[in-house]
Structure formats: structure tokens, C-alpha cells
Amino acid sequence: MRFKVSAELGYEVKAPSTLILNVHALRTAHQTIIDEKLSIAPYIKAEELPSTNSENRFVRLDITDTGIVNIKYEATVDNYYEIKDYRDFQEVPVSKFDPAVLTYLNPSRYCQSDKLYRLANNTFGQIDNTYRQVVAITDWIHKNVEYLSGFSNSETSAYDTVTQQAGVCRDFAHLGIALCRALTIPARYFTGYAYKLVPADFHACFEAYIGGDWILFDATKLAPLNGLVKIATGRDAADAAIASIFGDVLCNYVKADCQMLDDAPFEPIYYTKSVFDGVTYL
Structure with missing residues (x-):
């Protein structure tokens, strides 16, 4: 079954800070990522951290400027059960x-x-x-x-x-x-x-x-x-926190969504x- 998933996070950064995000869908034997996109406004370089003792996909943002940061993740995922x-x-x-x-x-x-x-x-x-x-x-x-x-x-x-x-x-x-x-x-x-x-x-x-x-x-x-x-x-x-905040950062909103893409009836x-x-x- 194919699903379209998305996450939106908004932050007010009051001082140089670091965010570690955990919103990416995993690649597993039962879960395939067909496509995905991470958007950050204003642009901030995102670094996906290599996994050490887990399969989780952490992404680190080092934010040097203050202001509003909006993050959106979207992916199409094929799941098998x-x-x-x-x-x-x-x-x-x-x-x-x-x-x-x-x-x-x-x-x-x-x-x-x-x-x-x-x-x-x-x-x-x-x-x-x-x-x-x-x-x-x-x-x-x-x-x-x-x-x-x-x-x-x-x-x-x-x-x-x-x-x-x-x-x-x-x-x-x-x-x-x-x-x-x-x-x-x-x-x-x-x-x-x-x-x-x-x-x-x-x-x-x-x-x-x-x-x-x-x-x-x-x-x-x-x-x-x-x-x-x-x-x-x-x-x-x-x-497994969705976001870990290191610094003076205020979370304004968090949204998540999951929609089915297949035409077959969902049971x-x-x-x-x-x-x-x-x-x-x-």
C-alpha cells in the first residue's frame, strides 16, 4: 500500500541553536521510500546523521540566525504487512x-x-x-x-x-x-x-x-x-523524539498527515x- 505522508514544523529561533529532527520515514524490509523531500525556509543546510545504534534517520540543523524557521517533510512510502x-x-x-x-x-x-x-x-x-x-x-x-x-x-x-x-x-x-x-x-x-x-x-x-x-x-x-x-x-x-532542541527555540506549530494513494479499498x-x-x- 502506498501512503503520502507529511510533517510541518514551525520554530521561532531566538539565539543560535541546533535542531535534531526525526520525521523521515524509515527504509526497512517492509517499508520502501519511493520519493521524499525536505524543505526549510529560510534555507538551512540539513545534515543527515549516520546511524550508530539504531535505524533512525536523524537530521541536524545548525541555525546561526534568529527568526522564524519553517520545515516541511513529504514522502511517498510503499508499505507491506x-x-x-x-x-x-x-x-x-x-x-x-x-x-x-x-x-x-x-x-x-x-x-x-x-x-x-x-x-x-x-x-x-x-x-x-x-x-x-x-x-x-x-x-x-x-x-x-x-x-x-x-x-x-x-x-x-x-x-x-x-x-x-x-x-x-x-x-x-x-x-x-x-x-x-x-x-x-x-x-x-x-x-x-x-x-x-x-x-x-x-x-x-x-x-x-x-x-x-x-x-x-x-x-x-x-x-x-x-x-x-x-x-x-x-x-x-x-x-524517538520528533524534534530535539538545543538552544533558545520556541515551537510554534507541529502538523502531521498521512493519506493513502492506492485506488483499492482499504481494509x-x-x-x-x-x-x-x-x-x-x-
């Missing part, structure tokens, strides 16, 4: 994990899995299939945490979300990650563009490592799983009882 049956999959023991996966077992700034160990094991520990455990976690968060726009802030953690029982997509993702890690299931943060998300915005989900694959889950259930275009992954939102896929024994991933 797959349904897999995980009823009888082979569990991969921790001893066989790729070393790059091991970091996603540890607590992180926003995902204090060590503090949620008892909750995770008392609620989901009796489920004997890792995939079903993660589906149960996703459903539990959806039922027990209220989605409230603007409720949380940049300091809200998974532990806060459990106690406050409310949050936004970022908080739903952090809680899913923390509960998975508490069950020794590697999990990582996912941010992307989302088709049919209302209102249009960037969207956060999480991926769990099951049977040697990174599988996508969305506890908010606000966007179809086959309508997501990946921007970045990380231990939590600190690794949205969500995790429901009818697909409980299958899985969708990008």
Missing part, C-alpha cells in the same frame, strides 16, 4: 537473542519495568504464549487507561500512567513496553505517521519481540495497524478476537 499465525510458534530463549535485542529487556527512563514486575506477573504471568500475553497487555491497557488528549507531559512515565489511569498514545506505548519487559519480553517504542487517525498527528505504539520478529501493537486502537508508516524506534520516547486491521491467533506487523 504480513499476517502470521503464532499459536504454535517456537519461543526464542533469552540466551539466543541477538545482542541488539537485549537492551529492550531493561528498564528505561519512561518504562520502569522493574517497578511493574508484580503487576505484570500477577495479571499476565499465567498466560503460556508470549503473543497472547502481549495481546492481553494491549487489551488491558485499552480497557483500564483512558485516552485523554493533553493529560500527560514530557515527564509522565509508565508508572505514572498506571496510577493515573489516563494518558495519550505515548503513555499507552510506554506502559505496554514496561509490562512486556517485566515479563522478559523485549519491547521498544514506535513512532510514525498514521492513516485514519483523528485528528491527524504523529502516533506512538510499541513493538514486541516474538519468535524472532518485531511485532507491532497499539493499545490505543485509534489507528489501523496496516495504516502506520514507521519513523523511528527506541527504548522509549527519549530515543483496516486491528487486533480483535477474530485475529487473536494471528499477527500483523510492518
